[in-house]
Amino acid sequence: MVVVHHRTVAVDxxxxxYREAGPKDGPVMLLLHxxxxxxxxxxxxxxxxxxxxxxxxxDHIGFGRSSAPSVDxxxxxxxxxxxxxxxxxxxVGVEKYTVYTQDYGAPIAWRLALGTPDAVEGVISQNGNAYEEGFVPEFWEPIWAYGENNSPENEAALRPALERExxxxxxxxxxxxxxxVDPDAWEHDLALLARPGNDRVQLALFADYRTNRELYPQVHEWLRSSQVPVLAIWGRNDEIFGPAGAEAFRRDSPDARIELIDGGHFLLESNLDDVVSAIRDWRASF
Known part of the structure; x- marks a missing residue:
């Protein structure tokens, strides 16, 4: 059996x-949730x-078992x-890595890449957006509205996103x-969202999401200039980031491998074997 270590490290x-497994001298896969x-x-x-x-x-700050300070x-x-x-x-001594991005993990990965572009050896985007085409308008309209104006009315429209349904x-x-899909997955998330003050944390990040769109032209330029290998493996039925967002990678990475799987936003919960097989095959090519 593979041994998975569960550790903490102090940063700022x-x-x-973080969770870690595998050979210390192996190529690094950085997974960003x-x-x-x-x-x-x-x-x-x-x-x-x-x-x-x-x-x-x-775990990002404010999520999982990492520190979750208040917005103050x-x-x-x-x-x-x-x-x-x-x-x-x-x-943790990582200088080069292949990054697996999903949802919020994508804009974090893009910032890492723009800051130290040579560190990224490959990009796996699993419903991790980098293009306007990826946004499903009906889902994102309340978020854009709140980012423009965090009025009580716009906040009230977003608060259901923090709830069970x-x-x-x-x-x-x-x-x-x-x-x-294992129900424990969303029960785990709901327990953490229910921590006192975490609602303000999530609302702050909703408001800041607009800054990610502003970075997209720089991300596209990095993809073009670096020609870093890209695997875009998406749940094609995702109603948050649609499959057009996966196809769009080909505009700046003509050799990108695009895999659209019959699944949704959290593809690992329903199609783990498909994702693992695609990653192994793609990563073995470089």
Whole structure:
């Protein structure tokens, strides 16, 4: 059996929790989770890749088992989350890596790449957006409105995203066989979202999401100039980041491998074997 270690490391005075497995001298796979989850979303992927790779999955500040300071103690922006992730990589001795991005993990990964472009050996985008085409308008309109004006009315329109029905929906929508999805996944997320003050944390990040769109032209230029290998493997039924976002990678990475799987936003919960097979085949090519 693969041994998965559960560790913490101090970064800028905060504790970053992470899961790690695989050979210390193996090529690094950095797994960056999305909302509203944590490294818990990679609990099955980590051992599936750890025979060959050093697999590392941190919890972002405010998520999972990492420090969760209040909005008065920590500025919850994607710049700040990326800064902590950069410090985390230094702390665990990682200089080069292939990055697996999902949801919030994508804008964090793009900031890392723009800061140290030579560090990124490959990009795996699993419903991790980098293009306007990826946004499903009906889902994103309340977020854009709140980013423009955090009025009580716009906040009230977003608060349902923190509740049970919406979190469960993120896991089950677009999945042909919902019974394949472990309910413990969303129960885990809901317990963490319920921590006092975490609602303000998530609202702050909703408001800041607009800054990620502003980075996209720089990300596209990095993809073009670096020609870093890209695997875009998406749940094609995702109603948050649609499949056009995966196809768009070919505009700047003509050799990108695009895999559209019959699943939803949290593809690892329903199609783990498909994702593992694609990663192994793609990563073996360089």
């Amino acid at each position: 005075g905060w504790e970053v929790f 999305g909302y509203p989850t944590s490294s818990h979303m990679f609990r099955h992927l980590i051992p599936a890749l750890a025979d060959r790779y050093r697999v590392i999955a941190p 103690e920590f500025e919850y922006t994607f710049d700040a989350l990326a800064r902590v992730t950069r410090g985390f990589l230094e702390a 919406a979190v469960q929906w993120q896991y089950l929508h677009g999945v042909p066989e919902p019974s394949r």
